[in-house]
Amino acid sequence: MKLLRGTSDEFLCRAFPTTLTGATRDWYSQLKPNSVDNFEDFGDDLARHFMSSRRPRKTAVSLMTLRQGDNESLKVFVGQFNREALQVPNLDPSAATNALLTGAQSSDFRRSVALRNLHSLADLMAGAEEYISVEETLAALDSSRRRTSEEKNPMKQRRDDKA
Template identity: 25%
Template sequence: MTNISMSPFTNEIERTDPPREFTMPHFILYKRDEDPDRHLKHYCSTMILYRNNDALMCKIFATTLQGEAQDWFHTLLPQSIRSFNELSFVFTKEYSSNRSIKRTSNHLFSIVKDHWETIRDYVKRFKAEKAKIVGCNEDIPTTAFKNGLPTEHPLFGKLIMREELTLANLYALAKKHVLWDEAKQSNKN
C-alpha cells in the first residue's frame, strides 16, 4: 500500500473516494512524446461529468500517464498538488516542448503545388494543413489554394473564373479534375 504522505497529492485528495456510480472511462494514455494540451482536452472531455470533483479529476488523471510520464509524476514533491488546476499546470509545463505548433491561416499561402505533385496529392496535403488551423475564415484557404497552383495548370483557369467559390466547391472542382485526369490517363493506356 502506498504511503499517503509520499503521494504528490494532498492527504485530502488521497482520502477522497470516487462516487459510487463512477465507472472508469477509456482514456488514451500519455507517453511523454505527445502534445500535453491535446491529452488534457481529451481527458477533460472524457471526464466532463466529473469535472466538479477535483480530487477525482486528479487521481484519475494520474492513471492516464504511462512510461516516463508516469515516472515523472512520481518525482513530484509529496503533497505538492492541491488541485487539478495545479496538476494541469505542472503537467503542461513539464511537457511544453511537445506542444503542437499552432498555425495561422497565413500559413496556407506557403503551400504550393510542386511541379511533380498530382492534384490529388496537393489537395490532400492542403486539407491536412488547413485542418491544423482553428477558426479559419473560408475565403483565406480558397484564395491560398488557388495561389498555390501554377497559373498554367488547367484547374487554375477554372478556379480563377469563379467569383463566389466556397472551399467545398473548390474541392469538388479539384476532384472532378482528378477524375478527368485519371480517365484521360487510362484511355492512353
C-alpha cells in the same frame, strides 16, 4: 473532466494519474510525495513541463505555406491540403480557397477555376475533383495509346531502347 466538476482537489489529484501514459506517467512518478498542493497548480506544472512537445495550432496562414511540388500531382496536393485544412479551427472558406489556388502549381487548373467562376470552397473542391478526373483520364488514354503504338511498331521501340 466535466463529469468531475465540483469534486475535491484531493480526489482529482488521486484519480488523475490513472489517465496518464508514457512520458507523462514517467514525469508524474518522479514527483516528490506531497509536492502537489492543489489540482490547478498540478495542471499548470504539467502544462509547463510538456509545453515544448506541444504541436503548434494550424492556422489559415499555415495553409498559405503549402505548395504543390514540381512532380506532385494535383490529386496528391489537394489531399494534403484537405488534411491540413481539417486541422485549422474555424477556417474561413475564402482564406482556404485563396490558399489552395495560391499553392496549386498548375496554371491550367487555376485558369479552369477562373473560367468556371468558382468562388466557394465547396465549388472549388468539386472543380478540383473534376479537373483531377479529366487529368487522370487523359493520362490513362496517353498511356494506352503509347502501348498500342509500341505493340504495332516493335522496331521503333528497339531503336528507342538503343538510343
